[in-house]
Amino acid sequence: MPLAVSLIAPSSFTAPEAVADGIRGLASLGVAVHFDEPLQAPDRYLAASRERRLAQWHAAYDDPETQAVWAVRGGFGAAQLVDGIDWARLARRPKPLIGYSDVTVLLDQCHRHGLPALHGPVAKAAGGLLEGDDTRRAVIHRQFEETLALISGPAPLDYPLTPHRDTPPTLTGPVVGGNLTTLASLVGTPMAFSAPRGALVILEDVGEPYYRLERALWQLVHGGALNAAAAVCLGTFEGCTPYGETPLEVIVAETLAPLGLPLFSGLPIGHGLHNRPWRYGATGCIANGRLRIPR
Template sequence: MNRKYFISSLATATAALSTFDTWAAPAEKENFSNRKHKVPPYLIPGDTIGITSPASYISLAEIQPAVQLMESWGFKVEVGTTVGKKDFTYGGTDDERAAELQTMLDDPNIKAIMCARGGYGAVRIIDRLNFRAFKSRPKWVIGFSDITVLHCHINQNFGIATLHSKMCNSFPDDWAKAEPVQVSTILSIKQALTGESLTYATPACSYNRNGNAKGKLIGGNLSIIANLAATKSDIETRNKILFLEDTDEYLYNIDRMFWNLKRSGKLSNLAGLVIGGFKTKPDTTGDEFGKTIYQIVTEKVKEYNYPVCFDFPVGHQRNNFALKCGVEHVLNVDGTGTMLKAF
């Protein structure tokens, strides 16, 4: 296996960190809501994918299946030094994680950045990053869960498409023994990165609301999106197709976060709503919440007229397919099921 390890020099890291103190975001965000997003160049064999850990810790051994498979696709892989580095729960200190992500954003030889895993930590470094070089030379930023911070910030502030998908910690240890759904979801990453057409179809759900929609697809983890409210990473949802997923939350807290979206206007002018996987914590016996995820969402959107679908294959689950954030999609929901297609 020909693998190049990505090692940032102290001088590079210091230079990158020095920009954090001098660079500040514009006072007002540029509004990309009604503009066409810039789509980073699609990858071709020989292009390089960088792997970094902007959030939680992951070992070098855990990413090997992902490295080997992406190399088999014809890509070169550069592994950052934050992989295998540990600072309590994080993949290195805030300074180390920020400096490495900055270097990968700036490096013209890296055509895509795959986050090794989620967890927690991206919000701690997002305001340290300088996106000037990234804006002039866009590249795919890949991940989900905590990486929703990057998706929202990049799409809202710079109008550049990103890829919501599984990360290194979700690649099967043995590709030959992987379940079909694992194979399909991992291959969807390759298809997205190389510009293949992405169309997903799901069965009908009795809670679905039929209709057709067209708009930019945005979204990700509900907890992250709710916590980005009123920050410069907050998303504008008007005329968008919003997708949401979450895990390890109590139903009452999911209800609270959907009230946040409703009260802040994020649900009122959507083109469409896609609800992915929601893994919930069990209610305390005798203190049950009394509503399902289907009922929680239906209650919040009952006064609106856009299509809504449930059980879409995205989230903290094996059927977590790649979705291009910021790219125009069509959404069709009817009695036969749901179809979501990227332009």
């Protein structure tokens, strides 16, 4: 039976041509895409009003013919949906939500409510399967193939890591996190991120100067979000601008110092070309310079 997914637009408006390219890219992998027309009804910078986005969200989970719910993009607005979600309704037909960036808040909420979630490329990124040089297309193809495999069920993942400072030889715990700015924006709200005990917290971001990244991380640290975490792992920070010569890892290490958390970097996860998927909340193991999620 061919794979089918429900496409949703829970956050910012996406150019229609980018949506069309993403759908064609998914079709090239044999994926059928379901969505109610029109996918978007722009409201300011949002894909649609809150009410329309919520209706689309519930309809995506209600669709008996799809095996996953895929966000077309991130941006802004996903947090507006959380207090209107009927979680019992979703649980009647559980299926993984796929996305990242602003969708981080929805991934975390799905996990909290016992629903599967995949931190991975948004649907519009599938347009990259159809253009660009062979090397770029191969990277994108691998990421989407890995994501499709995770829709079908647990699959082993293995990613490189670079340790900073002295770190324990082995760390094992649930893998959570996502976009740093999005997580920081939730501090002090009912949907605030709180790392589970022993968590391996992945952080990534895009287009932010280093001082804003430091401010966001300071919010998480001093808001208690990382109190129970076992480690922080940095993905990519695409287009994030430094101040002087200080590396981002040094800034992060200094900000994490009150918690004494081990720090790793180099994960191929984030807003750049490399954005390999992972199962939100799955048990991961850090050892020998690798993050492995066995199944």
